[in-house]
Amino acid sequence: SARWSLVSMIRGLSTSNGGLRRPRPRPLRTRLTAVRKGKEKNVVCTKTVVAKVEHVEKVRMLCKEYQERMKGNSSETHQGVVTFECTEDTFEENAFHFWERYKDANSFNQNMTSEDTSYFLEKLSEYVEKPVGIALFEYMNGEIGNCCVEIGPKGEGGLDDATGANKYGGGARYEQTSNAVQFGNEYQ
Secondary structure (H helix, E strand, O other): OHHHHHHHHHHHOEEEEEEOOOOOOOOOOOOOOOOOOOEEEEEEEEEEEEEHHHHHHHHHHHHHHHHHHHHHHOOOOOOOOOEEEEEEEOOOOOOOEEEEEOOOHHHHHHHOHHHHHHHHHHHHHHEEEEOEEEEEEEEEEOEEEEEEOOOOOOOOHOOOOOOOOOOOOOOOOOOOOOOOOOOOOHOO
């Protein structure tokens, strides 16, 4: 029994409290603070560029230069850019995809009208098969929302307007309310 007492003491066990270890006291200088998780809404823009087969290398070079300018410039030039990436499509050799995340809608608008973006779209126009596809999303707390559309099933218009089924004049007005990015005379 004396041996058992010695082993118990070595292991830090006490027979007086039923064989349980005493917890160590907490340090007195512990400071607890709460961190508020923000509800900041970002804007995500995806662009798809489809190059003419004979101009894939030129488009690749233009996309790379554009990405470097948007990521590498000072914050004064491209304010509000959180993420800016360009990748090649793994299935279509001539397709390139941009993933851009902006602090807010104003940052997106400023960067879409910047000299770098205007220059890129102007130089790109003669090397692409079709206009650049652009989609906008809301991004909050690490989750991406629905695509922001101005016309179609989730926006103005929709199935009722397309079929004229809406009894309040649906289908009476067929005007496009969104603007497309135009590339010179070829697409006008």
